[in-house]
Amino acid sequence: MIKEQKNANILNIMLWTAQVVLAATFLWAGVMKLVQPDALPFPWIKESSHxxxxxxxxxxLAGLGIVFPLWLSIKPKLTIFAAYGIFVLMMAACIFHISRGEAGDIGFNIFMAFLAVFVAWGRQSKRKISTKV
Structure with a gap:
């Protein structure tokens, strides 16, 4: 019983770490795209303002949705949906970059997709995992 609780605590810390990394990344990217898009080094940004x-x-929305619903205990399932949404977004980004001949740029997208899948898996599992930080 104690070992199971310790493992659940470790998994919870890993999940929260992944969620914070995803949140920080997507909040930063969202703010930069909306406030200072010209400061970003991506060529496609100058081609399509829309x-x-x-x-x-x-x-x-992804940055907010991956952390706040679970943290505030308001519709915590939204965190799982946000994780799936991030996965879909990252797969779309991979396809977008590959179609532009930028396949070398998708490593970051794949890593973010992996983190999102980990969060979705961990937060929807049947194990007794505390969601508190």
Whole structure:
């Protein structure tokens, strides 16, 4: 029993760490795309202001949704949906970059997708995992 609780605590810390990394990344990306898009080094940003606006808003929602519902205990299942949404967003980003001949740029997207899948798996599991920080 004690070993199971210790393992659950370790998993919870790992999940919260992944969620904070995802939140910080997507909140930063969303703010930068909306406030200072010209400061970002991505060539596609200068080509499509509408895509920058749309992805900036999606990034902000992802950053908020991956942490706040669970942290505030308000509709905590939204955190799982946000994780799946981030996965879909990262797969779309991979396809976008590959279609532009930028396949070398998708490593970060794959890593973020992996973190999102980990969060979705961990937060929807049947194990007794405390959601408190």
């Amino acid at each position: 895509l920058v606006l749309i992805t900036g808003l999606i990034d902000l």
